Amino acid sequence: MPSTHLTFESRQAHRNWLETQAPLPLGFRVGTTRFEFTPAEVAKTARMTLTLLALEEPTPSFAAMFTRNAFPGAPVIVGRKRLAEPRLAAILVNNKISNVCAPGGVEAAEEVAAAAASLLGVGAREVLPSSTGVIGWRLPVDPMRTALPGLVASLRPDSALPAAEGITTTDLYPKVRRAVVGQGSVVGIAKGAGMIEPNLATMLVFLLTDLAVPREELRLALAEAVEASFANITVDSDTSTSDTVVLVSSMRHQAPERRLFHEALGRVCRDLAEDVVRNGEGVHHVVRVAVRGAPDDRVAREAGKAVANSPLVQCAVNGNDPNVGRLLAALGKYAGPSGMALDPERVRVRMGGEPIFSGGAMRLDAKMEQRLHRQLKEAELYACVPPADGLTFRPPVDFPRHERAVEIEVDLGLGDGACEVLGSDRSHEYITENADYRS
């Protein structure tokens, strides 16, 4: 469950709330800049935003986790090496091109990072590069270098919101979450499953704190928080080549009790993870699948993801259609080949609190169907608007109207394993976003 249950009447109301989340922790500055360039691979102008997250002093306390995709981006390859460095001074983020499997990609990432480091007066290996965008294209190193002085000049110590906006691509809105704990705070920003045009869904998350949590402890805390948040979300099952979560401390305030820091970090991560799903491409409904009674937590997560990733479940939810048999089919397609000793007699499934499956059979009637339909409508973020050209679907809102979700509960009746997975529906807007020809 989210730590908040907000509703927003307007984009302005949402912006006002974002401002309350955005105050930077002590010791950080952020800046952004934007420029045009021509990619080497297509004969067309493109736009790139550079975002810089800089520490006032390089810190020994930083943590990062990266995609498990077997074709990681160059910034991921570089980032893994950075974990062994004694200090981190800044994170340089670009959108538009993810720098994945491009010829000379690692060298390009290092070159731009070194140029930024030189301007900041820090070591080249104290800058972590991070990229999102098209796979296979080359970074425009020269235009990026040209843009760096303006970027450094734009650094400000007040709000994380410019950075939260700078890293977005086709996200409908920026995502910022904050927890105040002890004398300091934890502030996180996320680039969600929105797509850049020319596109690849990529998640980038940057978490900043001024609490003096030491490096090893920070890395443990991040692993734990990610496991309970970003590891449990899915929009379209396509693990990016660039997924990156970074946590940096400026060490300005005394660390609070360990438990309090973990709680604060966990809350920011869970809320940001839900924000990422809620602002996923074409998402009309967030779907929360709470699985318990699994042999272990891993199986609970996989079962939950099987439901959340089922195209037929996704489409039914999109149509506010309580076609609940599809939940069973999705669970069963995972459980059948898994070798798990599932006994349908012991399985229980609820949707919106309604007991739809128990004792080995569905329990459906026309009145329950109406109640489920109403619940689906209430959890809808927006209804599909037929596009003027007949084909190009666009969401009619650019802020999250509410934080409601379609609530699905599954008890596998086998053990103590549990997991809450967040997914979404599948819509015409997703197809439009991802089927448009790029060039």
Add this chain to the structure above:
Amino acid sequence: MPSTHLTFESRQAHRNWLETQAPLPLGFRVGTTRFEFTPAEVAKTARMTLTLLALEEPTPSFAAMFTRNAFPGAPVIVGRKRLAEPRLAAILVNNKISNVCAPGGVEAAEEVAAAAASLLGVGAREVLPSSTGVIGWRLPVDPMRTALPGLVASLRPDSALPAAEGITTTDLYPKVRRAVVGQGSVVGIAKGAGMIEPNLATMLVFLLTDLAVPREELRLALAEAVEASFANITVDSDTSTSDTVVLVSSMRHQAPERRLFHEALGRVCRDLAEDVVRNGEGVHHVVRVAVRGAPDDRVAREAGKAVANSPLVQCAVNGNDPNVGRLLAALGKYAGPSGMALDPERVRVRMGGEPIFSGGAMRLDAKMEQRLHRQLKEAELYACVPPADGLTFRPPVDFPRHERAVEIEVDLGLGDGACEVLGSDRSHEYITENADYRS
């Protein structure tokens, strides 16, 4: 690769060709009937087609394979038991309701089968029931029983086409494939990933032969043929609760050499499997992913399915967009967590014959992009037609214009494992088909 490379100019040309595939093997009769009824779960009239595939004499030689979904339909539960029976006399198929996890489902399936058996003058356990449609709803046993005498009266020994049509739901066209071998033939029909309104994607395949292949041999041949055909296809990754493939011999002609029968059966299964994908819901492109160099065939299949099931690959193909980086991302999301020792330097990927990835990097330029775009257009079955109401997308053709596919080749550079997976794109028509509210 398909055993044919047909193109069709019109629905009539396709029908004429279907007739050439439809002559029933000796010893079989088929019939169909249709009626209206009111399901117990919604206050609305629905339509059901019953299809009967009957042997002139009960046969000891029959084989069947069923879904691995952990919530199998009642007909699957009954069918598994039928495999131990000495003889099979008929298969009774209904659409609209899949009889999955419905209260009293097994009893209902047995009751209808027994009523059909009685009319046919055979034993109740010599009739195999088979169902496709909504999960969780109850079979309308009384209206089905009432329809049975008319169904039995409709039995004819000439063409499989009425049965191929009777088992379809929202399939755009019936699917029949035939191989002549020795003195007899193998004829197969398939209900594809078309959806019934109210819907669940289900594959039913019935294969009929008059070749006297004994039961045990028939079962081995079916397992082998399914492994090389239906096991390698995907439209939306949602394993049905009802998937069923049945092979029945009327034993009228001497069996040919073992190898010849296996070849003929294999060809019919592969062609039907491709037909099922080509007529999948909203399919604009068939995508063939040929993987080799895998540690073993299982890994090759899983890697191929990771590509074929990637929503982002599917959407790019739908938009004729050679966004080939997504192929890499999809391969990598499977390979990364799999523990396979993939070396990107040794991986090679081709699309439409173009070498898009080698030596650890993408090899892209604007001219290759144009060639790939052209190939994608050529492999397109139809272009999206903006719907009159702005939302309800329907395919503009009801026959397959050609048998071309988007050809993707992957060499993992690891071993001798290989598999050819058939998948499809993801379109507005798929969303429309599956998001519409049922009742």
